[in-house]
Amino acid sequence: MSTQATQTRRWYRYRGPWLIMAGPAAVVVASLVTAWLAYRTQDDLVDANYYQSGQSVNRILKTNRYAQQHHLGAELRFNAVTGQIDVSLDQCPGGQCPPTLQLQLRHPARAQLDRSVILALDGGSRYRGNATLPPAHRWYLALSDSEQVWRIGAVWEPLKPQAVHLHPLQSVNPEDQ
DSSP, X not given: OHHHHHHTSOGGGSHHHHHHHHHHHHHHHHHHXXXXXXXXXXXSOSOTTHXXXXXXXXXXXXXXXXXXXXXXOXXXXXXXXXXXXXXXXXXXGGGOOOXXXXXXXXXXXXXXXXXXXXXXXXXXXEEXXXXXXXXXXXXXXXXEETTOXXXXXXXXXXXXXXXXXXXXXXXXXXXXX
């Protein structure tokens, strides 16, 4: 009589089929959660204007070469309390300091945190400007003149209080240095 009772039980009353279906069901749920996370938290690591960025590579490499040939460098100090940025050029290119410099601060992963600051000549080869920076562990700096003839840069970690020395870049991206 016990054999008839086990034969009349339906399939869903056994543990085996449920254990077999649990694995694929978990994978389906995990893939849906992953797809939802990927859609909601898109990274800015891929440039939307990749074609235009690619076209500007030669121009950027030319500015890097100019800075290397003229041995340009600078020292940057940032006061987090006041937001003041002080930059001292080691030497002015061509013997004449430009009236303004452009400092670009790029966040490694979030383009919406990028900043561009215009620095004004404050006498000699010293430049000053102000910026409010969101907290970040690392910034990629690129300092250039207003005509984009030369460009120097560095990787800056704000948690380290020392000054940052900017130097001629070897490539397009300061993170490659």
